[in-house]
Amino acid sequence: MSDIVFARIQTTLDQLQRTVAEVRDTQESPVVALSCKRDKSEQSESYPGRVDRLTVALSLIATASGRDSVFGGDLFSEPARHMLLDLYVAYRRGSIVIATSLCIASRSPYTTGLRWINFVA
Incomplete structure (x- = not known):
């Protein structure tokens, strides 16, 4: 990779760290927690020929991350898609x-x- 790409990645990481720090310092951040149950209906033993949807969701997230690192996050802005993928992965993992x-x-x-969040909910 070129130095320009590394510089863009570093700039993006710095922006992300600043955003996380701002969110952490915000007193008015709402507390919304969704308790998720594990989805046992699609285990690989039950469906040996079927591609696991969790693997597909994780691949989609990784692909979007790679695309954003190359083209920048503003070119392909899909907040609802990213949220829904994140919620699905959390649901399958039993996370909050x-x-x-x-x-x-x-x-x-x-x-x-x-x-x-308000729109999707």
Whole structure:
């Protein structure tokens, strides 16, 4: 990779760290927690020929991350898609998702992420 690409990645990571710090310092951040149950209906033993949807969702997230690192996050802005993929992965893993983490997953500003949470919910 070229130095330009590394510089863009470093700049993006710095921006992400600043955003996380701002969100952490915000007193008014809403506490939204979704308790998720594990989905046992699609285990690989039950469906040996079927591609696991969790693997597909994780691949989609990784592909979007790679695409954003090459083209920048503003060119392909899909906050709702990123949120839904993050929620699905959390659901399958039995994790709890809070609003702050969902806003970060949306790859958009915090207030935009909150608007998308209200829209999708």
